[in-house]
Structure formats: structure tokens, C-alpha cells
Amino acid sequence: SPSDARGSPQQSPSVLESKNSLDLMDILGNLSYDVTSYDDGNGTFLDYGAAPCHNEYCPLFQRVAPTFLAVACTAATLGTGALLVALAKRPHAWDWPQSRALVAQLAAGMGLFAALLPPVAVGIGQGWRLGTGLCSLTHLLWHWSLFAQGLLVASGSCSTAWCRWDARSRRLAVAVWAGALLLATPAALTSSTVASPVTSCVRRSVAVLSPAYLLHLSFCLCLFLLLPAGLLVATLAVPRLRAGWQPGLGASWLFFGLWLPYGMGLGVDFLLRARLLPPGCGTFERFDYALGLGEGLGVLHCCLGPTAMLAARRRHC
Numbered sequence: 001s002p003s004d005a006r007g008s009p010q011q012s013p014s015v016l017e018s019k020n021s022l023d024l025m026d027i028l029g030n031l032s033y034d035v036t037s038y039d040d041g042n043g044t045f046l047d048y049g050a051a052p053c054h055n056e057y058c059p060l061f062q063r064v065a066p067t068f069l070a071v072a073c074t075a076a077t078l079g080t081g082a083l084l085v086a087l088a089k090r091p092h093a094w095d096w097p098q099s100r101a102l103v104a105q106l107a108a109g110m111g112l113f114a115a116l117l118p119p120v121a122v123g124i125g126q127g128w129r130l131g132t133g134l135c136s137l138t139h140l141l142w143h144w145s146l147f148a149q150g151l152l153v154a155s156g157s158c159s160t161a162w163c164r165w166d167a168r169s170r171r172l173a174v175a176v177w178a179g180a181l182l183l184a185t186p187a188a189l190t191s192s193t194v195a196s197p198v199t200s201c202v203r204r205s206v207a208v209l210s211p212a213y214l215l216h217l218s219f220c221l222c223l224f225l226l227l228p229a230g231l232l233v234a235t236l237a238v239p240r241l242r243a244g245w246q247p248g249l250g251a252s253w254l255f256f257g258l259w260l261p262y263g264m265g266l267g268v269d270f271l272l273r274a275r276l277l278p279p280g281c282g283t284f285e286r287f288d289y290a291l292g293l294g295e296g297l298g299v300l301h302c303c304l305g306p307t308a309m310l311a312a313r314r315r316h317c
Contacts (some may be wrong), residue, residue, distance in 0.1 A: 053203025057288035062124060069121035072299055076114035081305030083107050086310060093313060098251070099170055101163035102152060103309060105176075106252065109149040110302045116142050117299075122203075128201040132193045135201035140181075140188035143220075146259070147180035149301075150223045153252045157231050158241055183223075186216035210271040217270055228256035251308035258301045262294035 005076070087104055116138055119130065123266040128135060156162055161172050185200060189212040192205035206213050235241045271277040 055285050055288060057292065061288075061292060066121040068296060069117045069124075069299070072303055073114050073117035073121070075303035076110060076117070076306070079303050079310075080107050080111050080114065083306040083310055086313065098309060098313060099156070099162040099164075101165045101173075102156045102252075105152050105173060106149055106309070107306065109145045109152065110305050112141060113145040113149075114302045116145075117302075123201055127198040128193055129199065131200075135193050136188040136191050138201065139191040139203060140184050143184035143187040144181050147183045147219070147223055148177055149255055150227060151176045151180055153255050154227055154231055156252060158234060180270075183219045186212050186219065190216050208270060217266060220266055223265060224256070224259045225267070228260065229251070251305075251312040254305055254308050255301050258304070259291040259298040262291070262298045265291040265294040 007251055083103070087107070088099055091100055094103060094188060119138065124128070130138075155176065159172075161169050163169075187203070190206050190210070191201065191203050193199055193201055194205070204213055265287075269287070270278070272279050272283065272287070
């Protein structure tokens with residue numbers, strides 16, 4: 001990302017796609033903005049209006065992200081392991097909305113998510129050396145786990161289908177995981193590797209207005225913003241759902257709470273890149289940090305989720 005920029009008042013700012021951006025699926029979301037550039041013979045400078053713009057997100061991200069992901073993976077492994085032990089030792093202590101069938105699948109989703117953190121951390125710190133195919137597969141599995149967890153939480157919030165593991169709940173499980181995989185497919189289509197300045201696995205290797213990215217963005221906004229908003233309205237409006245609100249349900253909703261800021265950041269990022277919002281120097285310098293922190297907060301769901309569900313079960317018992 002750029003560390004220095006000079007501008008002229010005659011030229012208006014314009015946001016371009018950056019092949020150097022690491023995009024925090026590199027993985028905490030480095031969506032740095034490059035702007036109109038020119039070469040004065042001594043180096044390339046970025047024209048972003050009259051004021052010089054400085055964005056130091058990329059170096060900070062590359063220093064901090066691997067350690068953060070390693071710590072998150074360790075905590076997630078311990079928490080998910082404790083959750084699975086609790087499920088196995090006291091199978092009858094789980095009841096709707098925190099039923100055993102639902103919690104076991106949520107644990108599987110969080111475990112899949114956590115298992116992807118080590119290769120991603122190594123890829124950020126040392127460059128992605130696993131190839132384009134595994135880059136796309138990593139993004140596919142990453143989003144598959146997220147969509148599956150979101151759909152599981154949503155179905156557990158408004159249905160008693162998970163109260164027992166029978167033919168009905170098995171069909172629902174197949175539908176949830178198959179649907180989540182389908183929804184995650186555009187993420188694989190929009191990811192690839194770039195070789196400059198070092199090989200990295202980026203989430204968006206296509207234009208922001210490409211059909212594949214628009215589809216991926218739409219699915220993410222539906223999962224992180226529209227789905228929890230719709231469930232909240234339904235819970236407040238339907239007496240049966242409102243009466244069924246329990247600590248276990250609130251614990252599973254932690255998933256939506258942690259990913260909500262990132263979903264909002266994705267929407268703003270699209271508006272900026274599509275030039276539907278006027279970019280400014282302050283936006284250029286600060287928005288990467290906001291989006292990276294949003295996704296970093298979302299990553300914490302894999303280590304905070306098991307702890308919250310265990311605490312809710314003990315309180316309920």
C-alpha cells in the first residue's frame with residue numbers, strides 16, 4: 001500500500017483497484033485504496049486531491065495479522081474442544097434453542113473456520129506458496145463455514161426442528177450445509193493469487209462490478225446484515241419467538257453481533273470503490289483500519305462462540 005502521496009488541486013481523486021492489496025482474507029481485510037498516479041522521474045506519487053495521503057495499513061497488517069490469527073486459532077481449538085467434551089459427557093443437558101444437534105454443527109463450523117487460520121497466518125507472514133487452486137479452496141471453505149453457521153443460528157432461532165436428531169432435522173442439516181456451500185461458491189470465483197510485491201492470496205481478483213463479486217457481496221450482506229435484522233424484527237413481532245428467547249439463543253447470536261461491523265464495512269467499501277460515495281484523504285487513510293478491525297472482530301467468533309455457549313448452558317442448567 002502507498003506510504004506517501006502528493007496531489008494537485010486540479011485533479012479530482014479517483015479510486016482504482018489495487019493489485020497490491022492483501023484483503024484480509026489475506027485475511028483480515030486489507031482493501032487499501034490506490035488513487036490516480038503519476039511519475040515525476042524520481043518515483044510514483046498518488047494524486048488524491050490537494051492534500052498528501054498516507055496509508056500505512058499494509059505494513060501494520062503484515063506484522064500483526066499472523067500473531068493475531070495464531071492466538072485466535074489456539075483459543076478456538078481449546079474452546080471448541082471443551083464444547084465437544086461437554087456435548088459428549090452430558091448429551092441430555094442440551095435443550096432448544098441450544099439443542100445438542102444444533103450446537104454440534106455450530107462447533108463443526110467454528111472448527112472448520114479455525115482450521116483455516118494457520119495456513120492463512122503463514123501465507124500473510126511469508127507469502128502464499130500453496131498456489132491459486134488452494135487459495136480459492138481456502139476462501140470457499142472460509143465462507144462455507146460462515147454461511148453454514150449463520151443459517152444454523154437463523155434456523156435455531158425460529159424453529160424447534162433441532163430439538164431432536166430425526167429425519168426432519170437431518171434433512172434440514174443437509175439443506176443448510178449444501179445451501180451454505182452454494183452461497184460460498186462466488187467467494188472462490190473471486191479469489192486468486194497475485195505476485196506483486198510478494199505472492200498473496202487475495203479475495204477479489206475481479207473488478208468490483210463483476211457479476212461474481214456482486215453476487216458474493218450480496219450473499220455477504222444478506223448473511224451479516226439482512227438476516228439478523230429480519231430475525232430480530234420477527235422475534236420482536238411474533239410472541240412465540242419472543243417468549244422462546246433464552247440465554248442459549250443469545251449466545252448463538254454472538255455470531256451475528258461480531259460480524260455485523262464487517263458487513264457494514266463491506267457495504268461502504270463497495271460504495272467507495274463503485275464511486276457512489278466521494279472518497280477523501282481521510283477515508284483513504286483510515287478506512288482500511290476500520291474494515292480490518294471489523295473482520296478481526298468477526299474472526300473472534302470462533303474462540304468466543306464456544307465459551308458463550310458453554311456459559312449459557314451452565315446458566316440454563
